Amino acid sequence: MSTLPHPENFVRWFRQAAPYVHAFRGRTFVIGFGGEMMAERARFVSFVHDVNVLAALGIRLALVHGARPQIEAELRAKGQRSRYARGLRITDAASLVAVKHAAGVLRVELEALLSQGLPGSPMAGARIRVASGNYITASPTGVLNGVDYQFTGEVRKVDATAIARHLEAGELVLVSHTGYSPTGEVFNLSWEDVAESVAIALKADKLLLLTDKLPSDRKGEPLHELTARGAEGLLKSAAQPPHALRVLRSALRALAGGVARVHLVQRRADGGTLLELFTHSGVGTMITADPLEQLRPARIEDVGGMLALIEPLEADGTLVKRNRERLEREIINFQVIEHDGLIVGCAALYPFGHEKSAELACLAVSPDDRDAGYGERLLQACEERAKQLKIRRVFALTTRAAHWFLAQGFREAPVSALPERRQSLYNWRRGSKVFVKRI
Numbered sequence: 031m032s033t034l035p036h037p038e039n040f041v042r043w044f045r046q047a048a049p050y051v052h053a054f055r056g057r058t059f060v061i062g063f064g065g066e067m068m069a070e071r072a073r074f075v076s077f078v079h080d081v082n083v084l085a086a087l088g089i090r091l092a093l094v095h096g097a098r099p100q101i102e103a104e105l106r107a108k109g110q111r112s113r114y115a116r117g118l119r120i121t122d123a124a125s126l127v128a129v130k131h132a133a134g135v136l137r138v139e140l141e142a143l144l145s146q147g148l149p150g151s152p153m154a155g156a157r158i159r160v161a162s163g164n165y166i167t168a169s170p171t172g173v174l175n176g177v178d179y180q181f182t183g184e185v186r187k188v189d190a191t192a193i194a195r196h197l198e199a200g201e202l203v204l205v206s207h208t209g210y211s212p213t214g215e216v217f218n219l220s221w222e223d224v225a226e227s228v229a230i231a232l233k234a235d236k237l238l239l240l241t242d243k244l245p246s247d248r249k250g251e252p253l254h255e256l257t258a259r260g261a262e263g264l265l266k267s268a269a270q271p272p273h274a275l276r277v278l279r280s281a282l283r284a285l286a287g288g289v290a291r292v293h294l295v296q297r298r299a300d301g302g303t304l305l306e307l308f309t310h311s312g313v314g315t316m317i318t319a320d321p322l323e324q325l326r327p328a329r330i331e332d333v334g335g336m337l338a339l340i341e342p343l344e345a346d347g348t349l350v351k352r353n354r355e356r357l358e359r360e361i362i363n364f365q366v367i368e369h370d371g372l373i374v375g376c377a378a379l380y381p382f383g384h385e386k387s388a389e390l391a392c393l394a395v396s397p398d399d400r401d402a403g404y405g406e407r408l409l410q411a412c413e414e415r416a417k418q419l420k421i422r423r424v425f426a427l428t429t430r431a432a433h434w435f436l437a438q439g440f441r442e443a444p445v446s447a448l449p450e451r452r453q454s455l456y457n458w459r460r461g462s463k464v465f466v467k468r469i
Contacts, residue, residue, distance in 0.1 A: 047308040053371075054307070055088040058197065058232050062225025062280075063240035065097040067297050068136060077240075078143045079152040080303045081202075086156070090197040092228055094205045095140065096221030097132035104128040117272055118171065121181035121218040129181075129218040133206045137162055140204055161196040161203050165189045166224060168209025168217040183209055183217025185224055188231035197232075222280040230287030237284045238306070239277045240297040244315045245270060256317045258285050281317045292317040310372060311398065325411055328364035328376065333357050335373030336366065339394040348430050349392060350460075364392070365411045367404050374399045377408035379415055379424075385449040386422040388412075393426075409438055413469050424469055425452075427462035440465035 061081070068074050085091055101119070105112055105128050113120040121129060141160045146153035168183035186209070196203050205228055207221045222239065229237040244252040245264050256264070261278050264270055270278070281292040295302045295314035306314040316322070328336065333354055343349040357364075360378065367375035377393040390412055395404045416424055425448060426435055432442070443466040445456055456462075 043309070046310070050308045051087055054084075054235075056090070057235040058090045058092070059084065059236045059238060060092045060094060060225055060229040060232065060234045061238045061240070061303070062094040062221055063096070063297060064221055065095065065099045065101075065132070065136065066242070067240055068095065068139065069099050073298065073300070075143065076300060077297075077303065078146075080301060081144070082153050082156050082158065083304060084307075085158055085202060092193060092197070092203040092205060092232065092234075093140070094207075094221055094225040094228055095136060096207045097129070097136055100132040100136060101125065101128045101218075104131055115177045115179070116174070117276060118179060118182055118220065119218060120177065120179050123181070126181045126216065126218065129208065130216065133208050137204065137206055144202065144204075159199075159201040161201045162205070163192070164210050165193055165203075165205055166209035166219065166227075168211060168219060170211075170215075170217060181215070181217055183211075183219055185209060185219060185227040188227050190228075190231035193228070193232060220276075222276055226280040226284040226287070226289075229284050229289045234289050236291045236293060236307075237281070237289050238293045238295055238303060239280065240295050240303075241273060241277045242297060243271055243274050244294055244296060245274055245278060253315050254312060255322055256315060257321055258282055258317065258319050261317050278317075285317065285319050290318075310370070316370075322370045324368045325407055326366065326368065328361050328366045330358060330361055332364075332366050332368075332373055332376075333361065336364070336376045336394075339373065339376055339396060340392060342397075343394055348428075349394065350457075352392065365408055365415070367395075367408065369399070372396075375404040375408055377405075377412055379412040381416075381419050381421060382449040382451060383419070386420065387449050388416045388419070388421045388424050389452065390424050390426040393431075405434065406438065413467075416469055422468060423466055425464060425466045427456075427464055429460065429462050432463055432465070435465040435467075438467070440467040 067077065081091065102112055105125065110124050119125065144158045144160050147156050148154060165188060166185055167187040169186040171179040171182045171184055193203050205224060207219050207224055209217045209219050211217065225237060225239060245256065246252055261282055265275060265278055277294055281294065284292050293306050293314050293316050295306050299313055302313050306312045336357060337354060340349055340352060344351045363378040363380055365377055366373050374396040375394065378391045380389040380391060382388060390409065393405060393408060413424060426440065428435060443464045445453060445464055447464060447466055448456065
């Protein structure tokens with residue numbers, strides 16, 4: 031019998047994943063990947079196991095696959111060469127035969143892997159039903175800049191009604207990189223084009239694109255969050271590899287078409303799909319139409335998230351204890367930072383109007399985000415509110431954050447510097463230091 035190397039870590043992660051499980055059940059995700067994914071058998075089998083987990087959690091899934099390396103291999107075996115222009119294959123008659131063969135073989139292999147169910151394996155009891163068919167109506171790309179792309183095409187229409195019917199029946203839908211014309215012709219399509227088009231047609235909640243390399247900043251470090259505007263800026267950068275630019279364009283079109291979120295995931299990352307979806311920090315690049323982060327006044331429904339931040343700091347003596355009822359009564363005094371639906375920071379400002387003073391209190395930031403500048407942003411928001419209230423100075427009491435307050439322009443002061451009403455509440459046993467800042 032095998033044992034987990036760190037069972038407590040697994041339990042902690044499993045609990046933290048629960049909100050995502052609730053949020054994703056019944057949602058529609060489209061996952062697109064190239065033929066490179068299937069060329070590495072062991073890695074792809076692991077990916078199928080992850081797909082099984084998503085299906086088991088009640089997520090409605092459409093998989094879109096490509097076949098570039100498989101088409102290349104068949105053409106090489108026949109002594110034929112591939113031709114490209116602007117990153118697109120020129121699909122002549124010989125290439126089209128290879129396209130059909132690759133699409134057929136890969137579909138069968140995918141269905142076989144998704145049909146696994148051996149006892150003792152991750153697929154035990156899965157019973158995934160797969161639906162595939164002629165969901166894509168295509169039109170020829172035609173002649174661009176003097177180049178005839180022949181049987182290379184573009185998505186013209188997606189039969190979203192048929193796909194949705196299968197999804198509602200609990201089936202996984204498999205969509206290939208081929209499309210068909212009303213005249214019965216077959217066209218070779220880019221899987222990125224198909225994936226974005228299917229996601230838009232289904233009004234998908236998420237589009238996941240598995241890619242070789244994530245978008246990076248000027249230092250070459252992966253970018254884990256992007257807005258549509260930020261992604262548009264990257265398209266103008268020569269630093270991004272061609273395939274990264276291709277998936278970025280698809281991501282932007284999907285967002286413009288109404289898809290809520292696009293995730294770019296490294297295809298070689300073991301378990302990357304699960305880690306991207308079920309951890310707060312993720313491992314890929316999440317692209318959204320608007321920023322994920324919001325600093326705003328707190329609401330009653332934020333109290334649970336605020337308590338999760340505050341309680342560990344209360345336990346170690348950093349903050350004074352506040353129960354849920356008190357937080358709810360005083361919610362009007364709080365500002366929060368929300369990141370992708372989670373409360374990652376909070377702070378309160380308690381005015382003492384007659385003395386033109388206000389107390390900065392209950393400043394808490396998630397341990398994973400303490401280097402993100404959230405504390406400074408919360409302080410700035412509280413100071414702005416204080417100025418609106420005609421407050422002249424802000425004070426704070428702390429036992430463990432003296433250096434941070436000094437770095438933010440506060441100066442240490444005696445207890446007598448506090449407003450009289452606050453002096454009467456001072457806990458001498460706790461012995462907090464007082465810091466004051468004029469604004």
